[in-house]
Amino acid sequence: MRFTEENFQQEVENSKGVVLVDFFAEWCGPCKMMGPVIEDLERDNKTKENLKIGKLNVDESRSVAEKYKIMGIPTTILFKDGKPVGQTVGYQTKEQLQELINQHL
């Protein structure tokens, strides 16, 4: 799914369960390579009810990127019950992200 400034509070911060957010930008090479990885992860985890996976464009949703001090992209943050519990910076493989998710599910 797509996270934005408008829906971030509702979909992530006030959400029960686990949410993986991929902070990306159009101009960032490694972010582009992460795109399909995130989409694959979404597909693989579709049936899990207490898990959401999606992307946030740091240009369009600057306030969220600033709030979470995003200073390198791609960054992924794993939220549990609205609180960040895990973070990665730089390109990650599907296996690495799945492992991060599984640790907190």
Place this chain on the structure above:
Amino acid sequence: MYDTIIIGAGPAGMTAAIYASRREMKTLIVGREIGGQVVWASEIENYPGFKSINNFDLIGKMQEQVQSLGVEIKNDEVKKIEKTAEGRFAVYTSKDKYETKTIIIAMGLAPRRLAIPGETELSGKGVSYCANCDGPLFRNKTVAVVGGGNAALDAAEILSKIAAKVLLVHRSQEFKAFETVVDEVKARPNVEIFLNSEIKEIVGREKVEKIKIKNSQTDEIREEAVDGVFIEIGRIASTDLVADLVERDARNQILVDEKCQTNAEGIFAAGDVTQVEFKQITIACGQATIAALAAYQYLQLKQGKAAKMVLDRSVNHSAPRV
């Protein structure tokens, strides 16, 4: 059992896969990052056939070609390689194990690190190795750039248009970059240059807050408040994975002969990871071609077959059979 496993999914790995699969070798690519260092480039203007091509378009085309030949690309990191019986190899990722008769190492290069306190801890929290990727996150902030080659000067130039101020820190007196870029950077009013200087420490709690710069001539240490540090001090071969298997040079590059063979039987290497002087996409592709055909020849010889005619079908299809 694979005939060959290619480690690395950049241009060298992709080319090796094309050639290996055309020789009907059972081939697998295991690569940490699809596209390799091309991901960090932008427009590519020296790959024949394209006057100018976007880096992702080129990666996409290579990937499509490889996959259309039926080669699987595993986007994963190789953690361990073991020699097994009869000169075969076991290749391990964190979860999987693959067996193969030959290996082609095409892992490319990784950004060199400063190895100073704070660098690892603040990586992604202000410490960056990619001005193109992370530069725009530092709009109107103060950043430092470390290095004196083309990559560093290019980064300083890009960042001077985004950040409020750029500190360019270089350990010697002269820059190694092209004069035109150096002149351009020197002319920027918001770039301050520190020559004969090294960053000794990056300080910050949740994010980069300041750096300590030491002047090697005066031994003076200055503290400067910055929000980001861009490290552009070149690229290195990160080949510890194969340290016990193949011979390397002082810079950890893998030594290969004219047939891209390492000193270990059955292990070949191609591209930037080898001792080749010029690190170029076309050279990586050329070496990968040699490596794949040499691996094929090696397997043929092992099976007791004559391997004089190792020609790719692309040039052999109309040749008369002798």
